Amino acid sequence: MVCRLRWAALDEAARAAALARPVRGTANETREAVAAIIEAVQRDGDAALGELTVRFDGVTQERIEVDAAEFERAEAVIAPELRDAMAQAAARIAAFHRAGMVPAYAVETAPGVVCERVVRPVARVGLYVPAGSAPLPSTALMLGVPAGLAGCREVVLCTPPRADGSADPAVLVAARMTGVHRVFKLGGAQAIAAMGLGTSTVPGCDKLFGPGNAWVTEAKRQMAQRGTAIDMPAGPSEVMVIADAGADPAFVAADLLSQAEHGPDSQVILVSDDARLLDAVARALAAQLAALPRAAVAARALAKSRLIEVELLEQAFAIANAYAPEHLILALREPRRWLDRVEAAGSVFLGDHTPEALGDYCSGTNHVLPTDGAARACSGLSVASFQNFISVQSASRDGIAGIGGCAVILAEAEGLEAHANAVRLRLQQAGTGR
8 A cells, every 4th residue: 555665775866756746637737727728718718707607617607706605504504613723722822932932133233334124915915725635724714814914005816616615614604803894716627727817807916825736826826926926835744754673553544644634645654663563553543444425536646755764864864855745743752852854844743642633733833834845945825924024214414424435345346336436425525535
């Protein structure tokens, strides 16, 4: 079911193959198909959105924007315990993200010279909440809460329609819970194109956010090339678990399956220095998989996944840093002692009682995270993702007199005489120039 490997027995090529992500379909075909969708939306606007929704979702819609009546119906049908759970999760997400907000600051770098950084929200943002194989109200919380904390002036959300043409009620309640009131029933690459380009119905946005399948990820990439900012590469889900001999095999198997059930293009990897644990996890995977409603989906993901045996845990961390997983679980006896060895990961989960699912839903951290190795240089979503940081400087007459000579020397060294002259004229007026 899952490929079992001994790291010491692999050469460099085999090791690279072991850590390769699953091929997300035919890249060229996906790229060309997404480009055609974007061009259609740019050319035909709302008409193209209607045609694409019929083609990909099998739904004909008279109105793609959720109206007040549909919001109210969603509030009426959602189970009270689900609403309460979402409210609790939203509060924890807000608490975590509020604590991490970066303040403005000012510093006098020289007498009479003040440099500042001010914080401004991105004015118009578009949020994408997938619903291809399952609705994800948690993603609406993960996107909507930090957007609200940032103070974005206009926030729109797209989520695919259900078979009856409605949006998932839980997604609508979650959106409204975070202050998002403009929701459009659009999915896939066409939703990304609509928010990036704008149509008669869907407002154009300055920055696009949210995870999705290979088509959504490719659409975000192409919109970024056209000048619309995006949060990060956030595609199919992945998890790596590093476990020692004391880990609970049932816990580890459950964590692997929790990501495998996302979709057939998900990937899960277990790395351990204990062969008996790997054997026990393999047995637990088979037993737990059989009981899952989404067993067929998870089984396809497991077929592309790995159980890797290493000689030392230090090797496991070298593997993890090379792979740069979206989620990294340290199922170790002293997980915090090993945390300093983690160099690249979207989010880390310490110990036996911190399943990745807590981060997906309600611990407070964000589950919109970089995938496909992007965690080497990208971070997960935060309030800062929805903000711009603008530098400001001011110099008094005495201030430029004190530091202007430095600027003149550097400008002359670079051969930029107009730069030097802009400073020199002010120095001469102040009676200090040459």
